[in-house]
Amino acid sequence: GAGVSQSPSNKVTEKGKDVELRCDPISGHTALYWYRQSLGQGLEFLIYFQGNSAPDKSGLPSDRFSAERTGGSVSTLTIQRTQQEDSAVYLCASSSRLGQGNSPLHFGNGTRLTVT
């Protein structure tokens, strides 16, 4: 079946503009995670969803970042008034069962965001 799909794969935007990044998880997966990977850095946790609710938003860097999930499926990560330090690869992952170690995260290929 289809894996986790993210769009766009690449996004170049001007500083100060808003961007929306989309994630389509694997059908039936209840948990959805967003991470950010900056050049030469590891994965920075941003937020995760269980169904449509987000029990942990602690990783969102600032109030310019927000995310939502509708219908227990598609999620959108929105960055308002983008800054150059927001440039990174944004990775989405989904999992079939929250809290189960043997339900691994399935990652998309990411959206590479470049803020000029």
Add this chain to the structure above:
Amino acid sequence: GEDVEQSLFLSVREGDSSVINCTYTDSSSTYLYWYKQEPGAGLQLLTYIFSNMDMKQDQRLTVLLNKKDKHLSLRIADTQTGDSAIYFCAERYSSASKIIFGSGTRLSIRP
């Protein structure tokens, strides 16, 4: 605090064993994972270990967990050029379902 640490680079000769190390801070971690990221691709799960285990073996991969020292390692036997990638260690906390990743170790293979 939440922290997973790995060395950034490892270079091994083809055919030798690779050992990638990781330390973590949360003693209540439930599961620990190794993910592999090839260039331009997302992360793929390689293997995982439950915190009450000491060792797990899966073909060329051996995971060792020292819970007392909060140290996790991944050994790749007979390393091949196709093993070139970034390897991420990750832990899942028992108190939440957040999964925290290390910075990744870039494994390069020399002939």
